[in-house]
Amino acid sequence: xxxxxxxxxxxxxxxxxxxxxxxxxxxxxxxxxxxxxxxxxxxxxxxxxxxxxxxxxxxxxxxxxxxxxxxxxxxxxxxxxxxxxxxxxxxxxxxxxxxxxxxxxxxxxxxxxxxxxxxxxxxxxxxxxxxxxxxxxxxxxxxxxxxxxxxxxxxxxxxxxxxxxxxxxxxxxxxxxxxxxxxxxxxxxxxxxxxxxxxxxxxxxxxxxxxxxxxxxxxxxxxxxxxxxxxxxxxxxxxxxxxxxxxxxxxxxxxxxxxxxxxxxxxxxxxxxxxxxxxxxxxxxxxxxxxxxxxxxxxxxxxxxxxxxxxxxxxxxxxxxxxxxxxxxxxxxxxxxxxxxxxxxxxxxxxxxxxxxxxxxxxxxxxxxxxxxxxxxxxxxxxxxxxxxxxxxxxxxxxxxxxxxxxxxxxxxxxxxxxxxxxxxxxxxxxxxxxxxxxxxxxxxxxxxxxxxxxxxxxxxxxxxxxxxxxxxxxxxxxxxxxxxxxxxxxxxxxxxxxxxxxxxxxxxxxxxxxxxxxxxxxxxxxxxxxxxxxxxxxxxxxxxxxxxxxxxxxxxxxxxxxxxxxxxxxxxxxxxxxxxxxxxxxxxxxxxxxxxxxxxxxxxxxxxxxxxxxxxxxxxxxxxxxxxxxxxxxxxxxxxxxxxxxxxxxxxxxxxxxxxxxxxxxxxxxxxxxxxxxxxxxxxxxxxxxxxxxxxxxxxxxxxxxxxxxxxxxxxxxxxxxxxxxxxxxxxxxxxxxxxxxxxxxxx
Amino acid sequence: xxxxxxxxxxxxxxxxxxxxxxxxxxxxxxxxxxxxxxxxxxxxxxxxxxxxxxxxxxxxxxxxxxxxxxxxxxxxxxxxxxxxxxxxxxxxxxxxxxxxxxxxxxxxxxxxxxxxxxxxxxxxxxxxxxxxxxxxxxxxxxxxxxxxxxxxxxxxxxxxxxxxxxxxxxxx
Numbered sequence: 001x002x003x004x005x006x007x008x009x010x011x012x013x014x015x016x017x018x019x020x021x022x023x024x025x026x027x028x029x030x031x032x033x034x035x036x037x038x039x040x041x042x043x044x045x046x047x048x049x050x051x052x053x054x055x056x057x058x059x060x061x062x063x064x065x066x067x068x069x070x071x072x073x074x075x076x077x078x079x080x081x082x083x084x085x086x087x088x089x090x091x092x093x094x095x096x097x098x099x100x101x102x103x104x105x106x107x108x109x110x111x112x113x114x115x116x117x118x119x120x121x122x123x124x125x126x127x128x129x130x131x132x133x134x135x136x137x138x139x140x141x142x143x144x145x146x147x148x149x150x151x152x153x154x155x156x157x158x159x160x161x162x163x164x165x166x167x168x169x170x171x172x173x174x175x176x177x178x179x180x181x182x183x184x185x186x187x188x189x190x191x192x193x194x195x196x197x198x199x200x201x202x203x204x205x206x207x208x209x210x211x212x213x214x215x216x217x218x219x220x221x222x223x224x225x226x227x228x229x230x231x232x233x234x235x236x237x238x239x240x241x242x243x244x245x246x247x248x249x250x251x252x253x254x255x256x257x258x259x260x261x262x263x264x265x266x267x268x269x270x271x272x273x274x275x276x277x278x279x280x281x282x283x284x285x286x287x288x289x290x291x292x293x294x295x296x297x298x299x300x301x302x303x304x305x306x307x308x309x310x311x312x313x314x315x316x317x318x319x320x321x322x323x324x325x326x327x328x329x330x331x332x333x334x335x336x337x338x339x340x341x342x343x344x345x346x347x348x349x350x351x352x353x354x355x356x357x358x359x360x361x362x363x364x365x366x367x368x369x370x371x372x373x374x375x376x377x378x379x380x381x382x383x384x385x386x387x388x389x390x391x392x393x394x395x396x397x398x399x400x401x402x403x404x405x406x407x408x409x410x411x412x413x414x415x416x417x418x419x420x421x422x423x424x425x426x427x428x429x430x431x432x433x434x435x436x437x438x439x440x441x442x443x444x445x446x447x448x449x450x451x452x453x454x455x456x457x458x459x460x461x462x463x464x465x466x467x468x469x470x471x472x473x474x475x476x477x478x479x480x481x482x483x484x485x486x487x488x489x490x491x492x493x494x495x496x497x498x499x500x501x502x503x504x505x506x507x508x509x510x511x512x513x514x515x516x517x518x519x520x521x522x523x524x525x526x527x528x529x530x531x532x533x534x535x536x537x538x539x540x541x542x543x544x545x546x547x548x549x550x551x552x553x554x555x556x557x558x559x560x561x562x563x564x565x566x567x568x569x570x571x572x573x574x575x576x577x578x579x580x581x582x583x584x585x586x587x588x589x590x591x592x593x594x595x596x597x598x599x600x601x602x603x604x605x606x607x608x609x610x611x612x613x614x615x616x617x618x619x620x621x622x623x624x625x626x627x628x629x630x631x632x633x634x635x636x637x638x639x640x641x642x643x644x645x646x647x648x649x650x651x652x653x654x655x656x657x658x659x660x661x662x663x664x665x666x667x668x669x670x671x672x673x674x675x676x677x678x679x680x681x682x683x684x685x686x687x688x689x690x691x692x693x694x695x696x697x698x699x700x701x702x703x704x705x706x707x708x709x710x711x712x713x714x715x716x717x718x719x720x721x722x723x724x725x726x727x728x729x730x731x732x733x734x735x736x737x738x739x740x741x742x743x744x745x746x747x748x749x
Numbered sequence: 750x751x752x753x754x755x756x757x758x759x760x761x762x763x764x765x766x767x768x769x770x771x772x773x774x775x776x777x778x779x780x781x782x783x784x785x786x787x788x789x790x791x792x793x794x795x796x797x798x799x800x801x802x803x804x805x806x807x808x809x810x811x812x813x814x815x816x817x818x819x820x821x822x823x824x825x826x827x828x829x830x831x832x833x834x835x836x837x838x839x840x841x842x843x844x845x846x847x848x849x850x851x852x853x854x855x856x857x858x859x860x861x862x863x864x865x866x867x868x869x870x871x872x873x874x875x876x877x878x879x880x881x882x883x884x885x886x887x888x889x890x891x892x893x894x895x896x897x898x899x900x901x902x903x904x905x906x907x908x909x910x911x912x913x914x915x916x917x918x919x920x921x
Binding site: 367368371608609649650651652688691692693694697698699700703705709710711712713 | 790792793794795796797801803804805806809810811813844846848
């Protein structure tokens with residue numbers, strides 16, 4: 001197995017865990033005593049520590065160990081999660097994230113920068129404070145335990161002061177990327193391995209030896225102050241397939257008796273090993289021989305983490321045999337918890353990590369399948385065979401379903417992205433000294449993974465803007481009759497084959513007059529230009545509108561809004577802004593769901609076929625025959641509809657047919673007609689990218705292949721509308737007497 | 750190392766695909782040639798320079814087709830019975846692109862030994878000299894060895910495309 005890929009998994013998992021930890025930390029602010037959340041945080045830290053140890057990342061282990069100890073005290077109820085500790089833990093998470101990133105970049109942990117080291121030390125100092133505090137509470141149970149210990153000495157307790165670990169690694173240990181020695185290395189971080197006895201009995205003869213299998217076992221004498229859970233945790237990753245027995249110091253003799261019984265197949269040698277480890281003395285051994293103790297051994301309290309799998313190479317105790325005796329209550333609680341965790345783990349195991357490239361390949365193939373299917377369907381129709389036709393119809397319906405489910409594979413919920421902003425809002429509101437909460441809704445809305453990855457930056461910008469410039473200071477809010485706490489909302493929903501993401505706030509809103517004045521000053525609009533409020537607001541997305549000095553005198557936003565717009569446009573999306581003075585602002589981002597396959601509407605002009613994305617098509621009408629020769633708009637049931645003659649735009653010099661049709665398209669509130677020859681109906685369109693050669697053509701967004709094998713062009717409706725309205729304005733037609741036309745055009749600018 | 754590659758250069762004659770266009774014979778290295786297909790249905794792409802004839806469907810992929818004569822600033826290539834499309838793999842500046850060219854007829858695959866290749870003339874040719882890799886002598890005839898990466902340079906064509914697009918914008 002490739003070590004790089006395992007490390008990759010480690011890095012990915014650690015990041016996920018850190019994210020879970022952060023989420024839980026942010027939630028815990030609301031409910032500080034929720035044991036589920038505390039456990040989630042602890043688990044995350046613990047697992048990171050464990051897996052870092054396996055890879056020998058000692059710096060991470062050492063650091064996380066301190067954090068984990070603090071969390072353990074929180075779990076034990078000795079320390080409470082206050083805002084200070086939450087902030088500290090968030091920093092801990094960030095620091096670990098930094099270390100993980102450092103590793104991901106292929107650096108060595110030994111080479112981390114001086115600042116990182118300083119942060120490390122500083123955080124450890126802060127954390128240690130929590131460990132020192134309130135020692136009384138901690139010692140009390142310990143004392144009680146030692147009393148208990150003394151009481152037990154009489155009843156056949158062993159003399160050894162160390163833990164005894166009996167490890168038989170599963171045959172697949174090496175194959176799953178684990179190295180038995182790494183456990184020793186890791187254990188050395190929280191204790192001393194006093195004695196090691198290798199167990200080699202299971203090693204087969206050379207001719208039967210599988211070089212990839214693990215045959216080794218270890219008997220360890222381990223001196224450590226760590227608790228059982230920590231030691232257990234060491235073997236978390238191999239527990240399922242290995243037989244791991246851990247006997248605490250001063251355990252009753254019966255524990256060893258049952259261990260010996262468990263390792264019966266190793267006979268006397270195992271006993272000798274126990275003696276050599278010093279875990280058992282000769283005298284104790286002799287005592288063990290007495291039948292009374294042996295009989296008792298079946299009901300021992302030894303903690304067993306052996307596999308239940310009967311096929312395992314090593315015999316293990318049946319699960320039922322481990323009955324609660326002395327350490328019963330705590331162990332039981334632990335077992336119950338472990339069960340819970342296992343259940344949770346069961347949920348996770350339904351997920352499969354898949355390389356995104358494989359998904360892309362699948363989607364490409366589905367694309368080919370759709371093209372081939374369309375071809376078959378066309379041939380079937382041409383053949384006139386009824387049965388053939390039916391079969392082809394069934395086939396294409398199935399292919400359509402395959403397409404839909406293939407596409408959903410790439411879909412992820414936007415919730416995770418939204419939740420990241422809890423942290424942003426928390427940090428920025430502290431920074432600004434404003435009390436602001438983030439409300440998230442529609443987190444279950446799904447969209448393409450590539451889109452999700454790219455939407456983060458623009459969203460961050462918008463959220464920061466809303467907090468910085470949108471939400472007023474508390475006094476002003478109170479004076480305006482609002483609650484002192486500002487609200488920023490993130491919302492997502494599906495609409496017309498796309499997704500809409502809203503970033504809104506209940507702040508002061510934008511003042512259209514001021515923006516207009518600024519726009520005129522910047523030369524983006526002319527004085528007295530009749531613009532609606534909405535058009536004015538959207539001026540702030542214009543490049544060159546915003547500069548830093550404007551924040552104050554505009555009391556609005558606008559810093560870098562053109563960058564936001566550019567990012568969104570690159571995703572084939574649009575952005576618009578709505579605001580009510582004194583009530584708040586809402587920025588609405590519209591994005592396509594996916595970038596690979598769309599439902600299209602096929603039209604033709606002359607010899608050429610074009611595809612319009614179906615979700616933008618509103619209706620189709622016949623072009624009224626007369627009186628429109630020099631006109632660029634028509635009357636659609638009383639409304640003015642501007643239109644574009646594709647034949648003219650694409651300089652197609654074929655003669656137009658007697659009857660032409662108009663496809664009415666709508667995009668982002670703009671409606672326009674496209675004059676075409678023929679309407680050919682719906683068509684499943686696999687988008688083939690334009691490629692470098694055609695990237696500059698403004699009216700096209702891609703190619704697709706028709707069932708006949710011919711290539712059709714996919715029209716870029718937003719680009720087309722923008723370009724045509726632009727042309728009209730240049731030609732000086734902007735001052736049309738029809739207000740609505742004017743409206744539409746300036747909107748598209 | 751450099752010695753070895755030199756002897757390789759001198760010792761092995763590279764193979765060239767020759768084809769005719771107008772009155773001339775051109776050649777491209779067979780290393781660039783992916784396949785030759787018959788001239789088929791072409792979809793024109795609007796707002797592109799005349800040298801970009803359009804696109805074809807090559808087994809599910811969309812491949813742009815270039816008219817070399819128009820690229821050289823000459824008239825249209827006549828499509829006849831022997832016309833073919835030569836599909837070329839062009840890589841330039843580490844960008845790999847598949848592009849087809851229309852030729853009037855494909856002639857042969859020939860080996861041209863390095864000693865039979867003359868450097869490109871600095872003048873006297875009606876084709877931009879940076880398009881020419883050299884002049885090959887075959888049986889007393891001269892063929893123009895094209896630097897196909899340069900001829901089908903993406904930057905150049907993009908530039909052409911954007912000027913064409915803005916020109917059609919102006920006229921619209």
